Amino acid sequence: MSVFDALRRPEHTGENRCLPCTAVNAVLVVLVGLALGVLWPPIGAVVIAVGTLLVYLRGYVVPGTPSFAPKLVSAVGLDGIFGHREDDAAARQSDSLDANVDPDVMLSTLLNAGVLVEEPDGLFLTDEAREEWESAMATLRTASDEELADAVASAVPFEATVTPDFGGLAIEGPAMSVWLSRPQAIADVATLDTVVERDVDPMVALAATEPMRMFTEVCPECGGVVEETTTRNCCGGTAGLHDSPEHEILGCVDCGAVVYEFREE
Ligand SMILES: [Zn+2]
Known part of the structure; x- marks a missing residue:
């Protein structure tokens, strides 16, 4: 050395x-x-x-x-x-579509609906749910920002005004005002479609959007491989919103999309 x-x-x-x-x-x-x-x-x-x-x-x-x-x-x-x-999309942190739902209720609902399955080594998406979820993402991937905004507006279980903004989508509803990056919006709409399809209460499905991002294996934005990585860029990424400039994320190896951010303990 x-x-x-x-x-x-x-x-x-x-x-x-x-x-x-x-x-x-x-x-x-x-x-x-x-x-x-x-x-x-x-x-x-x-x-x-x-x-x-x-x-x-x-x-x-x-x-x-x-x-x-x-x-x-x-x-x-x-x-x-x-x-x-x-206003660089990469410098913004995506919010989540939050719903006031007990996490235990959400988990048991997703298990009962056949979205998730509990195995000895953890929770997994069922094969069937993954297939539908990924195919919904593949369809949304080809949508323009305006088309994606319309898809978000009709998927969320509340009246919302959705507009393309800063490379992602700004969602204004009666109880929330959030910004979603494009990849996360694609994943969330696919989640809402896949989960509500199984007769799950739409508010529970809404609460499931953020945790579901954890199961992503295929990039919502480009179809590339998603893996665990860290953001190391000290001023891009999410610096300024987090104390630590480096934290664990699920990100796309091809396009760099951040799909899920692990919460710091
Ligand atoms: Zn990608």
């Missing part, structure tokens, strides 16, 4: 590199180097050289950069050039 490898922080570099963090640090390194260089030029040159190398290897050198650099870049109106604008 070389000294460079020891210094390297892959979680903040390569494809995980945060451009606002890198840019802010590069500017700070140069400013500090120039300031010191006024006093003693060789020191200034060393600070710039070492600082730049560390930013390259580690993503940033100023402690706490991920917590302030994206905000700073955003505050001065430069976030557009880094592709991390606030």
Whole structure:
């Protein structure tokens, strides 16, 4: 292992590199180097050289950069050039369609309706429910944002105004105002269709939409493979909404869609 490898922080570099963090640090390194260089030029040159190398290897050198650099870049109106604008769908966290249903009631209802099956090693979707759920997702996948908005409006068990917004869907109902990413909206509509089809109370089906996302194996958005991974991007993903910039998700290996976010204990 070389000294460079020891210094390297892959979680903040390569494809995980945060451009606002890198840019802010590069500017700070140069400013500090120039300031010191006024006093003693060789020191200034060393600070710039070492600082730049560390930013390259580690993503940033100023402690706490991920917590302030994206905000700073955003505050001065430069976030557009880094592709991390606030209205970027990837930077938003999808909400859930919540219903006031006892989780135990929901679970027993889904078991009785043949949506879920309890095996010695846990809960699973029944083969039949998975087939219907995935085929509903495959159909919805081809829908335009407007068509998907209509599908959400007719699937939810309440009067809702659904409009394409920020690359996903904004849902305004009498009791909730939520934003769903496109992949999660596709999964949720497919859940509502599949579960209500089995004579389940639509409010229970609504409550099942978020837990059902946990069983996703095929990406709702592109049909790619979904697997457990972590979000490591310190300013994209869901940073700012979570204390930890890195948390467990179910995500698509092909298109990067976040399908389910595991709650932090
Ligand atoms: Zn995908």
